[in-house]
Amino acid sequence: MAKLIIFLFLTLIPILCNSFTPDKPSDRRILVLLDDFAIKSSHSLYFKSLQSRGFDLDFKLADDPKIALQRYGQYLYDALVLFSPTIERFGGSIDAAAILAFVDSGHDLIVAAGSNASDLIREIATECGVDFDEDYGAVVVDHAGYAVSATEGDHTLIASDDFIKSDVILGSKKIEAPVLFQGIAHSLNPSNSLVLKVLSASPTAFSANPKSKLTSPPSLLGSSISLVSVIQARNNARILISGSLSMFSNRFFNSGVQKAGSPTKHDKSGNEQFLTEVSKWVFHERGHLKAVNVQHHKVGETNEPSIYRINDDLEYSVEIYEWSGTTWEPYVADDVQVQFYMMSPYVLKTLSNDNKGRYFTSFKVPDVYGVFQFKVEYDRLGYTSLSLAKQIPVRPFKHNEYERFIPAAYPYYGAAFSMMAGFFVFSAVHLYNK
């Protein structure tokens, strides 16, 4: 009986493990850290949209002493959502270094700050490449792009529709209504190629404390203010940083919006659509590519040789798929290129595809011998970066692979044979001459 139980248990273990694997890159288990559990109900629409897509959300207070990201070297969660802007010190074994190690190991992160953001949250954001305004009392103010409301506000609730142009990150459906935002500004380092501004402030926005008088021009102005940014790290971990926690709330999701200066009044703000689509991207439900099945062979053969000869004709093919959230779909694009590379690309060809995810091309090996690599470097906005390299040597002609008679040398052949003929004729004449 005991043996049966053990047997059943061992066979069921593989079925019970269904977390993040390279075969299914979507995250499954998400740890959500909150300042207090009121956020769980006031932001319930957002959480429900995540749960309806199959995520297991684990709600904990940010200073709960029992929280941990990993145990015995294994990570317990696949992604982390920080909706705790005021936390000064996390409970349990989590701290800024642990969170950054979590991201470095390939897991995703969502951080929402607010006007009361603590040093810890700001430090985590800075490590990720996003710099919040150093002035602690400053919020984003926009006197020309604010959201029109019944009460006379101080224009800190703004409506923004300056989205990044990317169907991968924001989905193919256009977001009609502007997005409501009330929080702090951050800026990105322009030399950082990994961060992207998903929602920028309008050119009339600035970051300042609305309660005090401005003594000097604010340091963050205009469109360089980013309201929501994403970062895709080199290990393809994705991070979303937002300057406002309230933009995730039910109140903002359900409220109508009218941008100052625009006559259209939308019944529902664009917050729900915007944040749902961006979350899909952050949790790898969109824009996650994998390249498999690299093949190369001589034209006319099917097996892969271990060495090529110069001036051979060869064919190269690779299959690229995109994760759709549930399955791997073929990825269709016309800008994937392969390089035949040795210190510099000798051949650079754009791969043609058959619309089913197979990319192929054929070219002639250059007239240089050495050790080459087939390199595919694919780096597009919003997609995971593909970096494939396959090494293959190329040899020169063998001694018997040259042409037997070189046409350029025919005069020399002719001269040698004519000398031989001349010798025969001369000796005949010389011998029989009187």
Add this chain to the structure above:
Amino acid sequence: MVKSTAKDAQDLIRTLWSAYSATPTNLKIIDHYVVFAVFTALIQVVYMALVGTFPFNSFLSGVLSCVGTAVLAVCLRIQVNKENKEFKDIAPERAFADFVLCNVVLHLVIMNFLG
């Protein structure tokens, strides 16, 4: 002065030509053979200057066959010439046999190097 040097040159060439006409016929045949070999060598050098040195081994082989032939023919002429007192003891048949042997070796080498 110019006229006299021109006349001297003409006289020189005329004496050369009349002296040369006195040589025996078989030596003249050897001379023609040498001229043929050198001429072929010159054609090859001009061709190489036009087209380039690829393939260099074939060029060397062709030129060497011409030059070697010319050299061996000159050696034969020296040994066969009755007026040459140094080689009086060598029979012309022996000289011819040497000539044939050397030519065989030469052409063997040329065929090998021709590529």
